[in-house]
């Protein structure tokens with residue numbers, strides 16, 4: 557007897573381009589069958605008539621606690637935004653803020669079809685607790701800023717290491733742990749080398765912001781006489797264990813280095829547009845074989861966690877940038893948001909395939925803006941939005957069914973988030 561059978565839906569496995577009517581069978585958190593029909597029975601049958609059944613999205617770069625700062629400081633360049641607005645408020649964040657901010661982020665992601673994500677944040681134990689409680693899957697890293705201060709670097713590294721020791725593989729394996737050095741402009745080369753050594757020792761990955769702005773490029777050239785990619789490569793930092801967010805200001809040589817080292821890149825088009833950071837050379841990276849996935853970044857620079865919006869923005873941005881409408885076609889963008897994201901996090905998700913994690917969503921197509929259907933990839937990227945997701949399953953557990961969130965008390969999360977935000981803004985009046 558299986559746990560769940562999803563039947564009558566159109567199945568988009570992401571293994572092939574085809575959309576065929578069929579069933580998905582789930583047992584013990586794993587997909588056990590994807591077929592036209594099944595002989596099996598299950599404890600729970602989900603009728604997906606008129607819907608698309610597909611892998612959940614993988615958001616490969618966010619800062620979940622920043623949901624509490626949604627709309628707090630808009631329309632500034634990154635340096636000013638971080639130094640004058642974000643960091644002063646984050647310094648006053650409490651454990652409860654981080655917990656409820658992450659709960660709010662999980663609620664938003666579950667409701668819009670994201671099943672796993674990569675997060676870098678502070679109060680990371682509370683972030684992990686919220687992920688565990690919500691039922692989502694996540695690769696979590698503690699944000700380390702050392703700024704050339706040896707003592708601070710030691711305590712930052714200790715905090716990240718303690719987190720890794722306490723949380724690696726927790727929540728039935730749904731929590732993956734990583735090191736999170738913030739960026740090459742907030743961490744010295746000596747510190748970055750130490751992080752790499754510890755990551756190798758602990759056999760975990762590293763999540764880092766890289767070459768997000770021209771200002772970073774100039775600072776690095778001034779300080780080191782080379783860009784962030786060259787510095788990180790010289791340190792032996794780059795490898796398939798590295799998840800590099802942004803990578804906007806890359807040269808052709810940098811792309812070649814990323815490809816050669818097997819670095820995973822998280823592209824964040826909405827955040828890059830909002831902070832006017834620039835346009836990442838995504839078509840060039842994809843052409844050269846770099847694994848590029850999609851991330852929303854935090855809610856203070858997006859200002860939501862909707863991966864449908866991220867997909868559409870990515871597709872449109874690179875068409876207009878290249879003046880070529882054939883660039884980043886819908887199918888390729890869908891792959892970035894699912895299979896490429898799963899590859900970046902090293903998880904067996906992102907496709908509907910036997911033996912893979914049962915991280916599955918159901919998208920309701922019985923909507924005016926999704927009618928008629930010629931090409932499902934087109935609709936998912938250009939017409940659909942997060943609110944079209946009716947059901948979200950992570951690790952074989954139903955977190956939302958028929959638009960009803962069953963893994964947490966939605967109203968309670970909203971109320972607590974409002975209270976936390978009010979307290980935060982009050983404390984930030986300095």
Ligand SMILES: C[C@H]1O[C@@H](n2cnc3c(O)ncnc32)[C@H](O)[C@@H]1O
Nearest residue numbers: 619642646676677699765768853854
């Ligand atoms: C993890 C921390 O990083 C900060 N942050 C949030 N968004 C960005 C960004 O786009 N670039 C660099 N740093 C960022 C914020 O303090 C987070 O808490």
Ligand SMILES: [Zn+2]
Nearest residue numbers: 765801853854
């Ligand atoms: Zn970020």
